[in-house]
Amino acid sequence: GESVGLHLPTLSVQEGDNSIINCAYSNSASDYFIWYKQESGKGPQFIIDIRSNMDKRQGQRVTVLLNKTVKHLSLQIAATQPGDSAVYFCAENSGGSNYKLTFGKGTLLTVNP
Amino acid sequence: DADVTQTPRNRITKTGKRIMLECSQTKGHDRMYWYRQDPGLGLRLIYYSFDVKDINKGEISDGYSVSRQAQAKFSLSLESAIPNQTALYFCATSDQDGLRSYNEQFFGPGTRLTVL
Numbered sequence: 001g002e003s004v005g006l007h008l009p010t011l012s013v014q015e016g017d018n019s020i021i022n023c024a025y026s027n028s029a030s031d032y033f034i035w036y037k038q039e040s041g042k043g044p045q046f047i048i049d050i051r052s053n054m055d056k057r058q059g060q061r062v063t064v065l066l067n068k069t070v071k072h073l074s075l076q077i078a079a080t081q082p083g084d085s086a087v088y089f090c091a092e093n094s095g096g097s098n099y100k101l102t103f104g105k106g107t108l109l110t111v112n113p
Numbered sequence: 114d115a116d117v118t119q120t121p122r123n124r125i126t127k128t129g130k131r132i133m134l135e136c137s138q139t140k141g142h143d144r145m146y147w148y149r150q151d152p153g154l155g156l157r158l159i160y161y162s163f164d165v166k167d168i169n170k171g172e173i174s175d176g177y178s179v180s181r182q183a184q185a186k187f188s189l190s191l192e193s194a195i196p197n198q199t200a201l202y203f204c205a206t207s208d209q210d211g212l213r214s215y216n217e218q219f220f221g222p223g224t225r226l227t228v229l
Binding site for chain 2: 034041044046102
């Protein structure tokens with residue numbers, strides 16, 4: 001079946017370094033993707049999104065890259081800070097116009113001071 | 114997100130009991146969702162509703178039911194709770210923008226449910 005998966009379940013980086021979190025998706029019909037951040041004890045929080053007609057989108061300290069050829073999505077965090085420590089989920093719209101999100105299993109990012 | 118609230122935040126119950134989890138939102142969104150989160154499995158959609166008269170099953174609806182009492186309220190019920198329904202439950206909302214079909218979902222703080 002269609003699924004969204006992550007290459008690495010955990011990622012540990014030094015404060016100030018750049019972080020890259022990867023996500024593979026298998027539904028070629030997915031047309032919208034979101035990255036969420038979930039801190040311990042909280043609900044997922046929207047970070048950035050991208051539509052399938054784009055290959056890059058930038059936010060504040062974050063960049064999402066979409067490679068539809070290999071069905072790969074990545075989240076880049078610049079100058080990673082301790083407050084960035086959290087679980088990061090990618091999600092794809094697998095429902096077309098019905099807009100249903102399918103979530104990946106998540107990557108735990110740990111930022112070491 | 115403070116605009117999406119869930120009650121209770123924590124609940125411990127016994128097998129066979131009926132449980133209702135409630136979600137309220139002040140964002141004015143039409144669309145509401147219930148997810149379940151288990152370690153290592155990410156978020157899975159239980160039910161969703163695109164307006165007050167619309168209810169749809171998600172990928173894991175068995176053992177659950179929902180009620181959309183008003184635009185702002187969407188409740189999830191476990192008619193007869195079982196231990197494998199022990200999980201973290203999230204409610205989410207989203208808007209439908211006429212210019213943009215897709216909008217991010219805003220999540221509540223979650224309800225931790227334990228079924229003994």
